[in-house]
Amino acid sequence: MFFVEALESKGLGNRSYLAGGRHAAVVIDPPRDIDRVIAAAARRAVRIAYVVETHVHNDYVTGGLELARVSGAEYLVPAGASVAFARTPVADGHTVRVDEGLVLRAIATPGHTPHHTAYALEEEGRGAAAFTGGSLLIGTVGRPDLVEPRLTEQLARAQHASARRLADELDDDVEVLPTHGFGSFCSSAQAEGETTTIGKERETNDALTRDVDTFVARILAGLEDVPAYYAQMGPANAAGPAPLDLTPPKRADAGEIACRLAAGEWVVDLRSRVAFAEWHVAGSFNFEGDGKLATYLAWLIPWGKPVTLLAGTPEQIAKAQRELVRVGIDRPAAAATGDPADWISAGEQPASFPRARFADLAEARERGDDVVVLDVRRDSERAGGFIDGSVHIPIHELHGRTGEVPHGAVWVHCAGGMRAAIAASLLDATGRDVVAVDDAFDAATEAGLTLTSPATDRPLPASPARK
Structure with a gap:
């Protein structure tokens, strides 16, 4: 009997998956913070045999290379992806045996990227689940405009054909397990619902209910601005991300906070918007730690600008660090916690607004x-x-x-x-x-x-x- 466990990165609107049998498992599109994946595999007492990418991601930094290294798993990456590290190139039809009676089969599904590849998990020769990455999503598809503007229409047409290929090859009861579509800007439209199957998509997905010209026209008309930090993600993933460092950042006192503000650096207050409005360090910015921190901070901050984090507790700083490494903001310059009154020097006045x-x-x-x-x-x-x-x-x-x-x-x-x-x-x-x-x-x-x-x-x- 197989299992599938989803690991959510809610702030980014993405999911990674751990799937396998009694003894071994495969990880699909792993997050940067791989300790979550390792812990999930340990709970199920399975060995990570394969780490798989559906594509070179544009919206987050993958943990695939590092997970493969520390687990000893074979790293499968679409053959068409241009990367700078050793991996097992995967072409259409490539299969691997995950566990007894459990096979993973690659299905070329260009559209979200030219090299995009989905994977069908087959148990005893029958399709059980489809890991569709940025191809077929819940009610929609992955956007086709993240690679090169001149390729957008071509990729949109490929996305239509790829979705139909999945529907043609897989039975109605096969569960569709996408990476994007839960709030991710990699989705061409926001998905509705949490689960779906090939049969449900056959009835509701534009790629499966509309002709190619109508589908392409609608998808191109609905595309919105791409988060600025996406320009950094693809190159980072193609080069091979470095291991992350989640150790606590250097402590900042009131004097250092003031100096960093004076130097034009970003000081980000993670507290609730209610608390921030009532009292905050003048010149600091409010990105709620419980909101879409990674998406909006990475989108707005000039890339590479040092950032100092302010929060009530060290745990809130640690949570923010974990979210930010997923989008390549690897090390805060400094951090301060505790009583906000300690974040400003004597004689300085806090700011507020209604x-x-x-x-x-x-x-x-x-x-x-x-x-x-x-x-x-x-x-x-x-x-x-x-x-x-x-x-x-x-x-x-x-x-x-x-x-x-x-x-x-x-x-x-x-x-x-x-x-x-x-x-x-x-x-x-x-x-x-x-x-x-x-x-x-x-x-x-x-x-x-x-x-x-x-x-x-x-x-x-x-x-x-x-x-």
């Missing part, structure tokens, strides 16, 4: 206050409607465009509050008068704010709550 809800914004507008409404959502979110008169700068562009924000008190919002808190901290660090709207966007119309459609530039109908 939080509000959309109802407060509506009241401010009714009073005639001089307010600037800044929308930091993505283009696709704004396309569904935006607050009339608002300024739009997506969060990932804001750090380089703060000078474009009009004068006045800036009320910044996103869809739920997390990105608004990041944006508010960026603006606050420049000395702007800012209010962080910590509210669900659905509450905007309920508060009486007028939403406008970008397609018509006309007000949208009021929500039932507003009528």
Whole structure:
């Protein structure tokens, strides 16, 4: 009897897998922090016989090379991938025996990358599970635009053919186990649900229900900006990532924090947005440790810029380190924990800014206050409607465009509050008068704010709550 265990990297929206039988297992698309994988294999008392990559990843640093080294496993990488380290090149149809009666078969599935390869786990000759990487996802497919712009349409067409090949070769009850699609920006659209099968995808996935031209047109129209740090991930994975170091970073006192800020380095406060708004080190930025820390910090920070982490406890620093190494931010320059009052020198003043809800914004507008409404959502979110008169700068562009924000008190919002808190901290660090709207966007119309459609530039109908 086989088993499959998923190892989630929730902040990045990805999954890795440990699969095997009674004695041996294979690891598919392992995370950078391989101790999680080793612990999972130890709990099941199985030997890691193979480490497998579906492709050279663009959204995280793999732990595959290091896991293969420390476990003695054979490292399988698609033959078409250009890498600088020794590995076993895998071509279409390549098979390996994982355990008694358990075989892993490679299926060439170009589209997400030219060399992308999915793997079918077969028990006693019958398909049991499909590890589809960035090919067939839950309700969608991996985006085809991460390799080279000139190849995007070609790869989109290949993605359509690859999804259909998987559907043709595998039975309806075969479980589909993708790496991307749980919040990852490697997905061409966000997946709905946690599990799926070939049969379910056959009924609902655009790649399997639409002709190739319609599918390609839809997928190309829906592509959004790529996180900036993706440009670093592919080369790092192709070169062969170094072993990670999760030892505690050097301790920073108030003087060092001040010096690092003065040098233009990033000081990142991992506390909740509520705590940060009430009290923080002037000039520091707020990326909640419990939010999508790795995605947004890696996206916004100038690559290679030293970062100092601030948190309540050493455990919170350790958790953040683990998330950040997954995207190549390997060593914080320093860290401070404990009482936030100790993070500033005697005589210095902490900073703060107010939080509000959309109802407060509506009241401010009714009073005639001089307010600037800044929308930091993505283009696709704004396309569904935006607050009339608002300024739009997506969060990932804001750090380089703060000078474009009009004068006045800036009320910044996103869809739920997390990105608004990041944006508010960026603006606050420049000395702007800012209010962080910590509210669900659905509450905007309920508060009486007028939403406008970008397609018509006309007000949208009021929500039932507003009528």
